[in-house]
Amino acid sequence: xxxxxxxxxxxxxxxxxxxxxxxxxxxxxxxxxxxxxxxxxxxxxxxxxxxxxxxxxxxxxxxxxxxxxxxxxxxxxxxxxxxxxxxxxxxxxxxxxxxxxxxxxxxxxxxxxxxxxxxxxxxxxxxxxxxxxxxxxxxxxxxxxxxxxxxxxxxxxxxxxxxxxxxxxxxxxxxxxxxxxxxxxxxxxxxxxxxxxxxxxxxxxxxxxxxxxxxxxxxxxxxxxxx
Amino acid sequence: xxxxxxxxxxxxxxxxxxxxxxxxxxxxxxxxxxxxxxxxxxxxxxxxxxxxxxxxxxxxxxxxxxxxxxxxxxxxxxxxxxxxxxxxxxxxxxxxxxxxxxxxxxxxxxxxxxxxxxxxxxxxxxxxxxxxxxxxxxxxxxxxxxxxxxxxxxxxxxxxxxxxxxxxxxxxxxxxxxxxxxxxxxxxxxxxxxxxxxxxxxxxxxxxxxxxxxxxxxxxxxxxxxxxxxxxxxxxxxxxxxxxxxxxxxxxxxxxxxxxxxxxx
Numbered sequence: 001x002x003x004x005x006x007x008x009x010x011x012x013x014x015x016x017x018x019x020x021x022x023x024x025x026x027x028x029x030x031x032x033x034x035x036x037x038x039x040x041x042x043x044x045x046x047x048x049x050x051x052x053x054x055x056x057x058x059x060x061x062x063x064x065x066x067x068x069x070x071x072x073x074x075x076x077x078x079x080x081x082x083x084x085x086x087x088x089x090x091x092x093x094x095x096x097x098x099x100x101x102x103x104x105x106x107x108x109x110x111x112x113x114x115x116x117x118x119x120x121x122x123x124x125x126x127x128x129x130x131x132x133x134x135x136x137x138x139x140x141x142x143x144x145x146x147x148x149x150x151x152x153x154x155x156x157x158x159x160x161x162x163x164x165x166x167x168x169x170x171x172x173x174x175x176x177x178x179x180x181x182x183x184x185x186x187x188x189x190x191x192x193x194x195x196x197x198x199x200x201x202x203x204x205x206x207x208x209x210x211x212x213x214x215x216x217x218x219x220x221x222x223x224x225x226x227x
Numbered sequence: 228x229x230x231x232x233x234x235x236x237x238x239x240x241x242x243x244x245x246x247x248x249x250x251x252x253x254x255x256x257x258x259x260x261x262x263x264x265x266x267x268x269x270x271x272x273x274x275x276x277x278x279x280x281x282x283x284x285x286x287x288x289x290x291x292x293x294x295x296x297x298x299x300x301x302x303x304x305x306x307x308x309x310x311x312x313x314x315x316x317x318x319x320x321x322x323x324x325x326x327x328x329x330x331x332x333x334x335x336x337x338x339x340x341x342x343x344x345x346x347x348x349x350x351x352x353x354x355x356x357x358x359x360x361x362x363x364x365x366x367x368x369x370x371x372x373x374x375x376x377x378x379x380x381x382x383x384x385x386x387x388x389x390x391x392x393x394x395x396x397x398x399x400x401x402x403x404x405x406x407x408x409x410x411x412x413x414x415x416x417x418x419x420x421x422x423x424x425x426x427x428x429x430x431x432x433x434x435x436x437x438x439x440x441x442x443x444x445x446x447x448x449x450x451x452x453x454x455x456x457x458x459x460x461x462x463x464x465x466x467x468x469x470x471x472x473x474x475x476x477x478x479x480x481x482x483x484x485x486x487x488x489x490x491x492x
Contacts, residue, residue, distance in 0.1 A: 203417040
């Protein structure tokens with residue numbers, strides 16, 4: 001053509017004079033085979049890529065670990081004035097790596113807002129040593145009645161509230177209960193600066209005040225508590 | 228001194244030269260000929276010589292200098308990481324219980340283990356330094372401009388993948404430093420809004436640093452990312468050969484005397 005464009009053709013193959021065209025056929029066989037081959041290739045890729053992706057991400061994102069309770073000693077072990085350190089197993093089967101230190105004391109109703117739901121041993125407070133800046137282990141210093149993080153200088157007061165440094169929310173806690181004369185420690189939960197409880201515990205550095213609670217949604221893998 | 232011939236059967240005895248025949252090729256010439264024949268055999272079936280010429284005998288601008296070797300230097304750093312990494316993998320055990328012990332075994336017991344592990348460890352820093360210098364060279368020489376923007380983008384992806392390699396490789400010695408650095412690094416990933424919490428769960432393989440975190444990092448470190456880096460280096464080099472390199476910015480474009488001259492036909 002002079003202007004380099006083809007004349008608009010009829011959409012029917014019959015009108016275009018194709019050999020073997022059917023009445024009302026609009027998709028040429030060449031086009032049909034082309035699309036079929038591409039689709040078959042796409043299905044073949046999806047058939048291995050999607051299961052592989054689900055395999056890599058599914059357990060990581062959706063598997064709920066079972067609710068485990070671990071006895072840490074009789075109630076008389078713990079006082080109201082100071083914290084007693086205890087080592088618990090957070091992840092079973094991986095030796096030392098799965099263990100973590102927690103700090104436990106009796107709750108002082110005047111100082112501590114209640115943050116465990118009814119049905120748990122609310123007279124105990126089990127505080128996680130995971131710093132809420134980026135997850136380094138904090139240490140309780142009894143002389144100062146403070147938790148101090150060695151990495152970037154986060155400081156928490158006696159109840160676990162941030163009073164210095166970069167952490168974004170108070171230290172995580174663990175559910176506690178009394179069974180057979182023993183204090184037992186269960187799953188972890190997070191609190192925001194007003195000590196509102198977030199059962200789906202968040203990673204460190206995830207703010208839970210104001211807009212933060214929506215920017216950092218809870219995980220699908222939260223252990224399911226009985227109540 | 229000429230030794231008498233062993234009693235060979237007639238078929239194997241050296242034949243006397245026929246009159247008018249050219250002198251036989253000497254062994255050196257024969258070897259040379261064999262090499263050429265082998266290369267010819269491959270080239271006849273692949274036509275690779277054209278591609279090789281296209282890559283290697285390119286025109287380069289005036290003023291090309293040592294700064295232009297930073298990209299190749301980065302690539303050789305990557306090759307060194309790849310080779311040492313493959314051989315470290317022969318002794319390393321990515322299980323939570325044995326990882327530290329196997330790394331200690333490489334360093335203290337295996338012959339040249341400390342050297343090869345050191346090459347891999349220090350080489351990773353060298354690669355990061357070189358890739359940053361290469362990026363700075365590209366930036367300050369203006370070599371990212373049209374038509375090379377896509378190559379800049381590929382380069383940035385390569386930079387990010389290099390950091391992913393540094394991050395995932397840091398956990399593998401599995402000492403206190405790598406463990407806590409990974410905890411901190413994964414939590415930094417988690418600060419991304421909305422997607423962050425799920426990204427950190429994906430990296431750890433769960434809500435906690437668990438049994439599969441180390442093998443997950445190991446697989447990303449030695450299978451997923453190196454493959455992507457190798458493929459992207461290929462694309463990067465293809466575009467370099469396709470588009471050519473730029474002259475350094477201090478070199479003025481050659482102009483005709485008296486400015487642009489109209490060509491009279």
